Amino acid sequence: MHTVRTGAERLAADPALAGGSRLGLITNPTGVLPDLTPTPDALLASGLNLTALFGPEHGMRGTAQAAGSEGDTVDEKTGLPVFDTHKLEGEALDRVVAASGVDTLVFDIADVGARFYTYVWTMYDLLGSAARLGLRFVVLDRPNPLGGTVEEGPRLDPAFASFVGRFPLPLRHGRTAGELAALFGFDVDLRVVEMEGWRREMSFAETGLPWVMPSVNMPTPDTALVYPGTGLFEGTNFSEGRGTTRPFELIGAPYADARLAPALAGLDLPGVRFRETWFTPTFHKHAGVPVRGVQLHVHDRAAFRPVLTGLSMLHVARTLYPDDLRWWGPDLFMDHLWGSDALTRALEAGEDPRDLCPPPGRPEGGLLYGGPA
Numbered sequence: 001m002h003t004v005r006t007g008a009e010r011l012a013a014d015p016a017l018a019g020g021s022r023l024g025l026i027t028n029p030t031g032v033l034p035d036l037t038p039t040p041d042a043l044l045a046s047g048l049n050l051t052a053l054f055g056p057e058h059g060m061r062g063t064a065q066a067a068g069s070e071g072d073t074v075d076e077k078t079g080l081p082v083f084d085t086h087k088l089e090g091e092a093l094d095r096v097v098a099a100s101g102v103d104t105l106v107f108d109i110a111d112v113g114a115r116f117y118t119y120v121w122t123m124y125d126l127l128g129s130a131a132r133l134g135l136r137f138v139v140l141d142r143p144n145p146l147g148g149t150v151e152e153g154p155r156l157d158p159a160f161a162s163f164v165g166r167f168p169l170p171l172r173h174g175r176t177a178g179e180l181a182a183l184f185g186f187d188v189d190l191r192v193v194e195m196e197g198w199r200r201e202m203s204f205a206e207t208g209l210p211w212v213m214p215s216v217n218m219p220t221p222d223t224a225l226v227y228p229g230t231g232l233f234e235g236t237n238f239s240e241g242r243g244t245t246r247p248f249e250l251i252g253a254p255y256a257d258a259r260l261a262p263a264l265a266g267l268d269l270p271g272v273r274f275r276e277t278w279f280t281p282t283f284h285k286h287a288g289v290p291v292r293g294v295q296l297h298v299h300d301r302a303a304f305r306p307v308l309t310g311l312s313m314l315h316v317a318r319t320l321y322p323d324d325l326r327w328w329g330p331d332l333f334m335d336h337l338w339g340s341d342a343l344t345r346a347l348e349a350g351e352d353p354r355d356l357c358p359p360p361g362r363p364e365g366g367l368l369y370g371g372p373a
Helices: 007-013 039-045 090-100 119-133 177-184 221-235 260-265 306-320 333-338 342-348
Strands: 023-027 050-055 081-084 104-108 136-140 152-155 170-172 189-193 250-253 272-279 291-298
Touching (some): 023 039, 039 050, 136 177, 152 306, 221 306, 250 272, 260 272, 306 342
C-alpha cells in the first residue's frame, strides 16, 4: 500500500486541478500512477484533453543513452504527437511548443535530487517557453528520492551554467520538482499539484511508490543515492560504471591498482564502505576492457554524504594516479558538473578538494512540504 499520493494520481482523480483546455504532457517512463498506469493513459481516461506529448533527454520512452533522445514521433498507444525537446532552448524551443498548439504544459517526470541530472532543466527551459508564450504550467509533484532534509555541495556559479545546471542550486538540492519550479521564479501561471502524505525525511522505500528507472543508467534508488558524488567521475577518464548493472556504484580504471580500495577504506567516510572489484564495461569508457576499482556499499543512508564521498574518491584517484587521471568530455565537463572550475583547479594543484565541500545544510524557504524534520 503506497503512503504517498503523487500529483499525477491526484490530477487523474480531479481533472480540474490542471485547468486549461489543450494540455501537453512532458513525461517519460517515470510518469506512472502507483498501479503503473502511464500518466498519459490516466489523464486521457479522466477526460482531460491531452493533445501532445513532450520528451526530454533519453526520450519519452527512455530508450536513449546519455545526451541522446528519440526525436519527434507519434505515440503508438495514444496516437498523440511526441515533440522532442532535448537540446532545444530559447526561441527554438518556443517554436516547438507553439507548433504543438497547447495552452497548458504539464510536467510529470521523476527527478533524482542531483543538480546535474537534466530533467529539472528541461522543466526550467519549458517554464521559460511558457512564460514567453503566455501558457499555463502545471507540475505534478513527485518525491525527491534522496529525501528533503539535506542539501550538500556548492551552489552553481552562474558563469558555468549549462544543461547540467542553470540555476544556483547546491549539488544535492533537497527539493521536489514543484518546489524547484516555484524557486526558479518565472513570470508564469504556475500550478503545483502537490503530493499528499510525503514527508521530507522519507526514504523512497517509505513512500510505497514503485521505482521506475528515471533513465537507462539509474536502475535503483541506491544508484540515485550515490549519484551526486560518483557522478562527478563522468568528468574523468575513470569509468563511472556505465555499461554495467551497477552504474555509479562501480568506479574504476584500467590503470587502477591494489592501492585504491585500501586507500578509500582508510578514509572511514560516514555511512559507506568500499569493496575491491573488477568489471568490464560493455559500452562507454573502456568498453570491453577489464578495469580494477571499487564498489560503494552504503550501510547508513542517513549518515552517508554522497558529495563528500565523491570528492574524497577523486582526491585519492588524483593522489595515486597523477599521471593517468585525465579530464573527460567536451569543454572541461567536470567544471559544468561541479558548477565552477574550483574543483579542477584544486585537483591539478594537488590540494585536498574536500575543503571545497561545505558542511551539509537544510533547504530553507519556498518549501511546499514544510521544513526539515
